[in-house]
Amino acid sequence: RARGFAQRGLELVRTAAERRRVLGIRINIEAAAGNVHYVAREMPALRELQRKAGNVMQVAACDVQWASAEAELGRFASALGRLTDGLAYYDKHGRPAQRHLVHCHAATIMLMMRDSHRALEHVHKARKALEGKAQYTDLALEASALSYLGRAEEAIVAFRSVLPLVQKRSLTGFVIANINLARMLAYKNRPADAQPHIETARSLVGRLEDQSVSAHVFATSSAIHAAEKEWDLAIEAATKAREINDRLMFHQLTATNEAMLARCWMGKGQPKEAVAHAGTAIDYVIKRSVALPARIGAQYRSELRSVFAYAITAARLAEDDERFFHFAEQASAVALRGRLDAGDTVLNALPPELRGQEVALQRAETRAVAAYRRSVNQKDAQARKAHFAEVDRVRGELDRHRERLRATQIAGQVLDPKVDALAITQAALADDEALLVLGQGRARVHAQWITKQAVRTVNLAKSEVFEELLEALDLEDASASHEPSIEGLRAALREPLGDTASVRRITIAPTGRLAHLPYAVVWPEAAVRLVPSATIDRMLAARDEQVGEGVLAVADPESADGRRLPGARTEAQAVGDKVLTDKDATEAKLEQAIASRERWRAVHIACHALIDPAHPLRSALSLAPSGERDGLWTVSEILRASVATDLVVLGACSTGR
Numbered sequence: 001r002a003r004g005f006a007q008r009g010l011e012l013v014r015t016a017a018e019r020r021r022v023l024g025i026r027i028n029i030e031a032a033a034g035n036v037h038y039v040a041r042e043m044p045a046l047r048e049l050q051r052k053a054g055n056v057m058q059v060a061a062c063d064v065q066w067a068s069a070e071a072e073l074g075r076f077a078s079a080l081g082r083l084t085d086g087l088a089y090y091d092k093h094g095r096p097a098q099r100h101l102v103h104c105h106a107a108t109i110m111l112m113m114r115d116s117h118r119a120l121e122h123v124h125k126a127r128k129a130l131e132g133k134a135q136y137t138d139l140a141l142e143a144s145a146l147s148y149l150g151r152a153e154e155a156i157v158a159f160r161s162v163l164p165l166v167q168k169r170s171l172t173g174f175v176i177a178n179i180n181l182a183r184m185l186a187y188k189n190r191p192a193d194a195q196p197h198i199e200t201a202r203s204l205v206g207r208l209e210d211q212s213v214s215a216h217v218f219a220t221s222s223a224i225h226a227a228e229k230e231w232d233l234a235i236e237a238a239t240k241a242r243e244i245n246d247r248l249m250f251h252q253l254t255a256t257n258e259a260m261l262a263r264c265w266m267g268k269g270q271p272k273e274a275v276a277h278a279g280t281a282i283d284y285v286i287k288r289s290v291a292l293p294a295r296i297g298a299q300y301r302s303e304l305r306s307v308f309a310y311a312i313t314a315a316r317l318a319e320d321d322e323r324f325f326h327f328a329e330q331a332s333a334v335a336l337r338g339r340l341d342a343g344d345t346v347l348n349a350l351p352p353e354l355r356g357q358e359v360a361l362q363r364a365e366t367r368a369v370a371a372y373r374r375s376v377n378q379k380d381a382q383a384r385k386a387h388f389a390e391v392d393r394v395r396g397e398l399d400r401h402r403e404r405l406r407a408t409q410i411a412g413q414v415l416d417p418k419v420d421a422l423a424i425t426q427a428a429l430a431d432d433e434a435l436l437v438l439g440q441g442r443a444r445v446h447a448q449w450i451t452k453q454a455v456r457t458v459n460l461a462k463s464e465v466f467e468e469l470l471e472a473l474d475l476e477d478a479s480a481s482h483e484p485s486i487e488g489l490r491a492a493l494r495e496p497l498g499d500t501a502s503v504r505r506i507t508i509a510p511t512g513r514l515a516h517l518p519y520a521v522v523w524p525e526a527a528v529r530l531v532p533s534a535t536i537d538r539m540l541a542a543r544d545e546q547v548g549e550g551v552l553a554v555a556d557p558e559s560a561d562g563r564r565l566p567g568a569r570t571e572a573q574a575v576g577d578k579v580l581t582d583k584d585a586t587e588a589k590l591e592q593a594i595a596s597r598e599r600w601r602a603v604h605i606a607c608h609a610l611i612d613p614a615h616p617l618r619s620a621l622s623l624a625p626s627g628e629r630d631g632l633w634t635v636s637e638i639l640r641a642s643v644a645t646d647l648v649v650l651g652a653c654s655t656g657r
Contacts, residue, residue, distance in 0.1 A: 278311030332533035557585035
């Protein structure tokens, strides 16, 4: 009814002031109804009306609300830019309560992005705005961030602080807080302490209409039983949680339940059963996160680390080389998708027609699933049947659409990774070539050494050994002696693989932070290269796509402090078809040059840089100042720019970070 009245009001408005007020009301109604697509679509118009009216604070408020909507839709690059603009105003001009509110908004967005460190920063700023007085909202956000970071003891303290506050506000919140506290206690192997909290949640869950909370209770009970090594009880509870989540189409949670079942079957000493459940978990996650950047897809993928860890460990225990390769390749492909999502890279790589169809189908699926869940919770059998049919219809369209997506080669593969069979990958290798696939297991790193003649899957060192080597191998310090650390890396990585001396070319598909290891010093006699995944590497080599033309080179910009880079200028003139140096190397001219061609083969930038670890979006490439622009091309500005190029080369301090 509220939406109807607001829409009628929009039809009746006569002045810009009236339109500002009524459009703001309509946007708030849609936000309350969870229609973030409407908020993201209409917020630019409201912001422009506020800007023209000179309402600076309302413009900042629009930026913050717009950022929340963009984050809900998974458009994190846009969300960060909007959020930065809104926060800058409130930090300078906002009242304490306003600063508290916007930093809680910022913390929520960071949690959506699984950037828990920055979420905690915003929680602390929110609390500082109220002179250190903790509120329910910031305590709940703090507890969530700490749990995502694995700081279980601190999370336990935070959840205990939340309990008495939320008990007075929300029965659902109280039940969920007890579940989360029990989960953290189980994680810390304190099942006896966890039991009273899960019993409290179990006693109250029947009073809630939301069946998904019951699934949370069963899932946490499974974790408690697993901590006590009561594997059969843990399997029973995880199976019940999976059945509820599967019925409600909460596929992320279903995947997590399947991962727990994999863990339990490994505990029972049956790795083949564990492999089957781990494979099902991964299939759930990939199948349901294929849709282009959306909050739910991003959340699915953020949870994959533990799912893949169980899968890779189970495949190794089962001595199943094919499944190990499959899981490790899927992990690499999905990790690449997660990195590309930050700037909507995959979305922009699709042809416009497919891009529009993907967005429309994703929205249709979201609406259909939401309607189906409501009918399940309301126990309306007839409506549930009708909504289930609608979900089935939309997903059928999605399946047919994904077949068309796969024809887009790389973009389609990143959206819906299809791993080559191990035999196909092996046959494509030359006689003197090897592929090294690394997989992060539950406690250690595993490796698969693949040549044309044989496949060897081995256990490497524990994960913390490689973390220590990463810290020790800081190659930027030229004065340090790295030989002991290099020998340690050879012992941890090369020796377990056996004889590798006959190989002259090694392709490595690493995982996570292992991509930062200096592999060339481990095999100095061979040519070593790193790829996102073996499957994508083969597709890149085989693709027949139009590439960009020409090199745009920017180097040695004029700087305020007089620091020059004459060697960089020589380098740019040697490689560039279009070269910007000295006073011409400004932000505006660079952006104009980028836009002057449909696509560049490469954009080469060699300049100074300013790094802000506390606020990464404020980090900047230092170009020449001109007019109203200061010459600092910030990360926030770069994210908003459209840089159409096959390759970007950055030569500046710490750009590798």
